[in-house]
Amino acid sequence: MTGTLPIKQATPVIYPSEDGEPLAETYDHLYAILVTLEVLRQYLTGRQATVLGDQFLYYAQGFPRLRVAPDVMVIFNVEPGGRDNYKIWEEGQVPSVIFEMTSPSTRNQDMEFKKTIYEQMGVEEYWLFDPRGEWIPEQLQGYRLRNEVYEAIADNYSTVLGLRLAVEGKLIAFYRGDSGERLLMPEELRVAWQQERERADRERDRAEALAAQLRALGVDPEA
Known part of the structure; x- marks a missing residue:
C-alpha cells in the first residue's frame, strides 16, 4: 500500500490594521x-x-x-x-x-x-x-x-x-x-452649506408668499 504524506497548509500572512497606538501625539x-x-x-x-x-x-x-x-x-x-x-x-x-x-x-x-x-x-x-x-x-x-x-x-x-x-x-x-x-475647511463647508440652505428657504418662502398674493387676486400662479 502506498502511503501519502500530509500536505502542509501555508500559514496565511496577517496584515493588522491597528496596533493600539494613539492616532496623534497632541x-x-x-x-x-x-x-x-x-x-x-x-x-x-x-x-x-x-x-x-x-x-x-x-x-x-x-x-x-x-x-x-x-x-x-x-x-x-x-x-x-x-x-x-x-x-x-x-x-x-x-x-x-x-x-x-x-x-x-x-x-x-x-x-x-x-x-x-x-x-x-x-x-x-x-x-x-x-x-x-x-x-x-x-x-x-x-x-x-x-x-x-x-x-x-x-x-x-x-x-x-x-x-x-x-x-x-x-x-x-x-x-x-x-x-x-x-x-474650504470642514467647519467652513458646514457654515457655507447652512447659509445656502437658509438662502434656499428664504427664496421658497418669498415664492410661496407671492403665489398666495396672486391667488388672492384670482390669478393662478401655475398658469
Missing part, C-alpha cells in the same frame, strides 16, 4: 490630520483617487512588519473610498503625496527613516507639517522626488495636487493653482 496634531484629510478628500471627490489617514501602508508582500502609518496619504488611479490598510502590491499604486504632522519627538523618524522609505517607494512628494512650530520655524516643509532623491520645495506648491500650501495657525490651508481659490 490635539493640535490630531486636528491637523483630520482637517487635511477631509479637505483633500473633498477636493478629490469624483476623481479616481483616495485619501487615507493613519492607516498602515504595507510595502513588502509577505512581510507584515515592513509597514509605516503615514498621517495622510493621497493615492491616484485607485478605487475611491476608505481602506482598513493599504497594500501596494494589491492596489498597484504607490502613494503620490504623503503628509506627516511632525514634532520634536518624531523628528528623527520623520526626517530619516520615513523620508528614506518614501524615497525608495517613489512617493513623489513628502510634506512635513509642524503645527506648533517646535522644530520647523516655518511650520511647513515639502520635498519633491527628483532623480530618486528628495529636494526641498521652495514655493510650497504641490505639482502633484495642483495646490499651493500655506500655514494658517496650526493648520495647512490649500489654494487652487489655477484660480487661487482657497479650499
Whole structure:
C-alpha cells in the first residue's frame, strides 16, 4: 500500500490594521490630520483617487512588519473610498503625496527613516507639517522626488495636487493653482452649506408668499 504524506497548509500572512497606538501625539496634531484629510478628500471627490489617514501602508508582500502609518496619504488611479490598510502590491499604486504632522519627538523618524522609505517607494512628494512650530520655524516643509532623491520645495506648491500650501495657525490651508481659490475647511463647508440652505428657504418662502398674493387676486400662479 502506498502511503501519502500530509500536505502542509501555508500559514496565511496577517496584515493588522491597528496596533493600539494613539492616532496623534497632541490635539493640535490630531486636528491637523483630520482637517487635511477631509479637505483633500473633498477636493478629490469624483476623481479616481483616495485619501487615507493613519492607516498602515504595507510595502513588502509577505512581510507584515515592513509597514509605516503615514498621517495622510493621497493615492491616484485607485478605487475611491476608505481602506482598513493599504497594500501596494494589491492596489498597484504607490502613494503620490504623503503628509506627516511632525514634532520634536518624531523628528528623527520623520526626517530619516520615513523620508528614506518614501524615497525608495517613489512617493513623489513628502510634506512635513509642524503645527506648533517646535522644530520647523516655518511650520511647513515639502520635498519633491527628483532623480530618486528628495529636494526641498521652495514655493510650497504641490505639482502633484495642483495646490499651493500655506500655514494658517496650526493648520495647512490649500489654494487652487489655477484660480487661487482657497479650499474650504470642514467647519467652513458646514457654515457655507447652512447659509445656502437658509438662502434656499428664504427664496421658497418669498415664492410661496407671492403665489398666495396672486391667488388672492384670482390669478393662478401655475398658469
